[in-house]
Amino acid sequence: MSKLKYALYTGCTAKESTPELLSSTLAVADKLGIELIILEEASCCGASHLQDFDPFLSHVLNARNICYAEKLGLTMATLCNTCQINLAMTKEKLDHDSDYRAKVNEKLAEVGLEYKGNIKIKHFLYALIDDYGLENISSKVEVPLSHFNIAPFYGCHNIRPSELQNTSNGGENPYNPTSLDRLIEALEGNTVDYASKNKCCGFHVDLQAPHTSNALTGTALLDAIDNNADVVVTPCPLCHLNMDIKQKSAGKQAGRDINIPILHMPQMVALALGCTEKEIGLKYHVTKAKQLKGA
């Protein structure tokens, strides 16, 4: 297999409140021999909120982000579901509306850039599964996760809307996604089957509607717990933040204790590949993963 190479769009969270996401991603890439070139020029994607305020600005900034991956001629890999959907929605808009693309390019020209639409954008999860391959990952496992019941939590912005997402997520069925389940199995972990795995965590309304956010996070986590999960794993750092930090308030609202560690997808892979404690970075979790090493 020729060496896989991606332009890495880290997003804000991996550079700020979840440093463990970035360090574990880089460690996994290193172990697997995948080259990741961090797009240092990239800006925030707007996290699905900026377009509520100013859609044109959101498209211009995201088109600029994509421009830098185009300059490298590489597929852009994302680490956050919401970054993924914002960049992919921008790409779809510009690739299908030439008048609008011209307007965006007019602005980009002012800083010497041009959006061409000639690269793909995919979440690192699908780079691992669809490009690197589960069998290849499986062959590199040093620490099988066979002692753990792992509940996959997919996060909305990797699986819906399927028409958009299926161009980069290997045709995942939004009502029964399987990629994370298959990844868990490749790492020899036990997958937990539960109804909430493709549901919403509520992160995006946490400020204005904490009741909604707590209800959705609480329901999903209790569903995982009731199906004997030891840990939850998610490819989305925003799901991670809501589920890791809000367990006490979500539990209070639900009238039950919630205490379950939430792993980032690359952390889970890093654990199985035998990466170092520092790289995996479990110490950055609010809900400590006592049953996993280094917590």
Added chain:
Amino acid sequence: MSDTTKVNIKAFRFNAETDYLPYYKSYEMEVGKDELVLDLLNRIKWEHDGSFSYRRSCRHGICGACGIKVNGKAVLSCKQNAMELIELFGNELIFDPQSKKRVVKDMIIDKGDFWEKHAAVKPFVVADIDEHPTHETTMSQNEVENILDADYCIQCGNCHYACPAIEVNEDYFGPAAFVAAYRFSVDPRDNAGKNRLEMTANLGAGVWDCVKCFECAEACPKDINPIEKITRLHNLQFEKGVAMRNVATKHAEGFVRSIKKHGFLDEADIVKYSEGPIGVLKHMGDAMKMMKAGKIHITDQIPFMGNMPKSKNLDEIQKLIKISQTNKL
């Protein structure tokens, strides 16, 4: 290869008048490649159990009566090919009503909450009608295109009952009502646009409580993409000066402030800015937990001492904001 496939249908059964608890009943049948979900519902009733109940009417995908869920996927029974579902989910199909908690009998639910919210946004043109008009009211091509495909909604309720925000917040209007609110607010003949925008700007009921899960986009049998209209309603609030200054609008606008400064989002600052000096206090517990875990740092908000990353070529980003920003709070 045979033209039919053997399928086990597990159908949700419940009669609110006689049953204590709902249950699933299995029906086995050979399904042909051209059969619709509605055909299977009919066959359960005609070949297995005459008491099985569901709504059906036009059979042409326009009356919106026959929405149900199959393996969690919202479908319009008379439009959805059964074989496509078998390809998606395998040979066991689970038929559920749109909302289990609103079931009257089997697939039939009480859609009262849907109609109440739909009616509340005034889903019609509000205008003074000249009884003896001398000319037609014309619409420009742009005005027609601005309605997008919002006009195609058949009020089936699929998006409404797929929406997790509705599930936990009974005040929330929901995607179908927002599609109607958008459709009539941008109609050039309509005079109630501002009123509708104000209604949908309220916290709790309005668009700011949308969780952005895209379940509605996935559920719509007419491919209307309700969340696109929800985003348009957000935008219209700013364009028409209806947006209130509150935690949600400041949060949306606050991204510009952060990106201008760092390129990245300042995660702690956006909470502080959106909530204001008093509101932010309720996040102190979480902030302390995050600080203890090393997620945020006490120095983060002090210039030159904090951990805030900065995008390379930040001047480009600042220039693009300056020349591209169109809305203001």
